[in-house]
Amino acid sequence: MPVMEEVPFITTPDNVTVSMLELAGVNAKDFVLDLGSGDGRIVITAARRFGARGLGVEIVPELVERSQRNAQAAGVTDRAEFREQDLFKTDLTAASVITMYLLPAVNLQLRPALLRLKPGTRLVSHDWDMGEWTPDRTLTVEAPTKNIGREKLSQLHLWVVPAPAAGLWCGDAGLQWHLRQQFQMVQGQAGPTADLKALLGHMDATTLHLWAPGAQARAEWQTSPQGPTLRVVGASGAWGPWQGQTLRKASGDRCTA
Numbered sequence: 001m002p003v004m005e006e007v008p009f010i011t012t013p014d015n016v017t018v019s020m021l022e023l024a025g026v027n028a029k030d031f032v033l034d035l036g037s038g039d040g041r042i043v044i045t046a047a048r049r050f051g052a053r054g055l056g057v058e059i060v061p062e063l064v065e066r067s068q069r070n071a072q073a074a075g076v077t078d079r080a081e082f083r084e085q086d087l088f089k090t091d092l093t094a095a096s097v098i099t100m101y102l103l104p105a106v107n108l109q110l111r112p113a114l115l116r117l118k119p120g121t122r123l124v125s126h127d128w129d130m131g132e133w134t135p136d137r138t139l140t141v142e143a144p145t146k147n148i149g150r151e152k153l154s155q156l157h158l159w160v161v162p163a164p165a166a167g168l169w170c171g172d173a174g175l176q177w178h179l180r181q182q183f184q185m186v187q188g189q190a191g192p193t194a195d196l197k198a199l200l201g202h203m204d205a206t207t208l209h210l211w212a213p214g215a216q217a218r219a220e221w222q223t224s225p226q227g228p229t230l231r232v233v234g235a236s237g238a239w240g241p242w243q244g245q246t247l248r249k250a251s252g253d254r255c256t257a
């Protein structure tokens with residue numbers, strides 16, 4: 001792993017913590033993972049105020065101990081756990097929400113692993129973005145008690161992990177979608193085999209929205225033991241007849257009958 005700038009301990013102000021959790025829509029069904037959890041405030045607030053479960057991983061032992069004391073004082077030790085652990089060696093897959101207040105280079109280093117998470121996993125970063133992976137939402141909140149920066153403002157970014165849709169998808173009656181994907185943005189061609197039309201799309205967690213002039217479709221991405229499928233759950237205009245079709249991912253570069 002390349003050597004990188006160390007992430008210092010700087011706390012997220014309380015009002016910003018609440019805004020981060022609200023931006024992610026945290027609720028009692030969530031498991032919140034804070035990468036570099038400092039004094040534990042994000043996980044403790046997620047448990048106390050939103051009823052979620054959570055884990056904070058932190059590399060400084062004294063901060064882990066402080067977090068555990070803070071969790072005890074807040075009465076949430078049954079739902080808020082803290083471990084002395086390197087965030088780069090942490091299993092991210094159990095989380096439904098991941099929070100970060102790190103550094104731009106660290107976010108970028110985490111990005112490939114974050115993109116492989118279960119589609120729909122929500123990611124919130126305080127202040128730093130993830131380069132070309134543009135956030136699904138960005139919020140600026142006032143942060144009068146922030147202990148760095150002259151402008152007492154915080155930027156909060158939300159990403160929802162998109163399902164992977166790149167490849168050739170095959171339906172009935174020659175329906176084909178050739179899709180390319182960059183993060184949540186999708187482009188490609190669609191049509192019965194001989195009549196491919198350029199299309200644009202957006203993957204919103206597991207819902208793919210596709211557009212072409214005079215046509216729109218919405219498809220739900222799912223996995224099954226046979227591989228991923230896209231089921232057309234809404235189609236209008238020239239694509240109306242596709243409604244209800246299920247497209248399967250081709251294993252090669254052709255759709256077989």
Ligand SMILES: C[S@@+](CC[C@H](N)C(=O)[O-])C[C@H]1O[C@@H](n2cnc3c(N)ncnc32)[C@H](O)[C@@H]1O
Nearest residue numbers: 007009010011012036037038058059086087101
């Ligand atoms: C900017 S603070 C954020 C603390 C807390 N998440 C918050 O928002 O208030 C970043 C924290 O990450 C911790 N940290 C830095 N590198 C880490 C690593 N590789 N693994 C785990 N924690 C790390 C630092 O010790 C520091 O407490």
